[in-house]
Amino acid sequence: MSGAESSKAGASKAAADVAETEPVAEEQKKKTFAELGVIPAICEACETMGFKNATEIQVESIPHALGGRDIIGLAQTGSGKTAAFSIPILQALWDNPQPLFACILAPTRELAYQISQQVEALGATMGARCATIVGGMDMVSQSIALAKRPHVVVATPGRLQDHLENTKGFSLRNLKYLVLDEADRLLDMDFGPIIDKLLQSIPRERTTMLFSATMTTKVAKLQRASLKNPVRVEVSTKYATVSTLSQYYLFMPFVQKDIHVVHLANEQAGQSILVFTRTVHDCQRLSLVLRTLGFPAVPLHGQLSQSARLGALATFRSGGRNILIATDVASRGLDIPAVDLVVNYDLPSNSKDYIHRVGRTARAGRSGKSVTLVSQYDVELLQRIEKTIGKKLTLFPAGADKETISLLEERVGDAQRAAVRELRENGAGGAKGAGKRKRRMNEDRAGEGMDRDDDVVQADFKALGRGSGGGGGGKKKHKR
Known part of the structure; x- marks a missing residue:
């Protein structure tokens, strides 16, 4: 998004007069959860989950949250913010057990399920009950789950609003805690009006925690509307990538991208690989190409059913298939541990x-690597990303040479044609199908329609017969 830095600066200034800032020291001694004031029952659960020491965001936010303060937490994915808001909620629940005690809002269904899993794991020793309320699942079964009066409700905004309006006997009038996770993305997905409605349905006297990767103008506005005298904790003051991440690029003609993905999959055999595509069509097509060639790939995108999406994540996490082809639905918040390699099949238009x-790789101090495929059309995007992160990407040393490309060309071409045939037979990936889906979403209720993935609208872009590649851009780029 152009002007992101200036928007961030303006929003930070606007928030300064309503939030006291708690800066995080660059060099900070590790602390245990017990040292933060967490009760033994939850410390035991943390130990069971492998949480030995608290992360920066947890160290800075948990003591304030335990004291009942509202929190604004600015932290990147993988910083441990789910535990940062879950632990104070569970500790307060321990002292004052009651149903419908807390509500956690998340922008995507997958993230909501993962938050629920972590809340239940952290609250296992105290018997905490959690209900996950998201779009794409049966309303009746969710109504039954809500009737059982869980302690914590984790929800996407649209479906939660549906239940507040239509499920008899369900309300949040006694709510004690509200969490807005990935707030910047909640607002980017136009959930703002629904969140405004939700805020009118819950008590004013509550503890609110807002977590976001960035402080945008929209987030600052939401903060002013929903938080009271909050403590602001920021563990990442600039756009950055971790030092344990090795970032590479490969330059190639556009039409050779599939060949290079196949080569990477072969060279990194046995490792977990997460490949990001910009469109649903390429996600589906590329997974079919890889599977045709014998690679254990599974797709994850917004046009899959909810059960299929959860199944794809479970299969990848368990190691049943070690290659996940995903649209940006998986780029934030999803709990996909120990990914060895991230491949950017397409460059995102937004540097963030x-x-x-x-x-998604090089998390929790581990090393990892990413490889970005750059065609002659992507040079400007790459330069913009390099400017944002403040470093140049390095040419990947293990890329396919001319001989390898020549050997793979025929096999990959056959696999591409087979994938296209299968997509046509199944009616997937075409602009016509995407148009029907968009019309169907527009007919949905406003809230439910927005419980979707940003990438769905991009399915209209046809990937078949894309550019002829090559050109003089390659020579120019190799002079980097």
């Missing part, structure tokens, strides 16, 4: 999305 994508 690049940071979120590559943030």
Whole structure:
């Protein structure tokens, strides 16, 4: 988004007069959860989950949240913010057990399920009950889950609003805690009006925690509307990637991208690989190409059913298939541990999305690498990303040479044609199908229609017969 830095600066200034800032020291001694004031029952759960020491965002926010303060947490994906807001909620629940105690809002269905899993794991020793309320699932079964009066509701905004309006006996009038996770993305997905409605349905006297990767003008406005005298914690003051991440690029003609993905999959055999595509069509097509060639790939995108999406994530996490082809639905918030390699099949138009994508590897101090495929059409986007992160990407040393490309060309071409045939037979990926989906979403309720992925609208772009590649751009780029 152009002007992101200036918007961020303006929003930060606007928020300064309503939030006291708690800066995080660059060099900070590690602390245990017990040292932060967390009760033994939850410390035991943290140990069971492998959380030995608290992360920066947890160290800075948990003590304030335990004291009942509203929190604004600015932190990138993988910083441990789910535990940062879950632990104070569970500790307060321990002291004052009651149903419908807390509500956590998330922008995507997958993130909501993952938050629920972590809340239940952290609250296992105290018997905390959690309900996940998201679009794409049966309203009746969700109504039954809500009737059982869970302690914590984790929801996407549209479906939660549906239940507040239509589910008899369900309300949040006794709510004690509200969390807005990935607030910047909640607002980017136009959930703002629904969140405004939700704020009118819950008590004014509550503790609110807002977590976001960036402080945009929209987030600052939401903060002023929903938080009271908040403590602001910021563990990342600039766009950056971690030092343990090795970032590479490969330059190639546009038409050779599939060949290079196949080569990378072969060279990194046995490792977990996450490939990001810009469109649903390429996500589906590329996964078919790889599977045709014998690689264990699984797609994850917004046009899959909810059960298929959860199944794809579960299969990848368990190692059943070690290659996940995903649209940006998976680039933020999803709990996909220990990814060895991130491949950017397409460059994102937003530099921040690049940071979120590559943030899926090199997490929690581990090393990792990313490889970005750059065609003759992507040079400007690459330069913009490099400017944002403040470093140049390095040419990947293990890329396919001319001989390898020549050997793979025929096999990959056959696989591409087979993938296109299968997509046509199944009626997937075409602009006509995408148009029907968009019309169907427009007919949905406003809230439910927005419980979708940003990438769905991009499915109209046809990937078949894309540019002829090559050209003089390659020679120019190799002079980097």
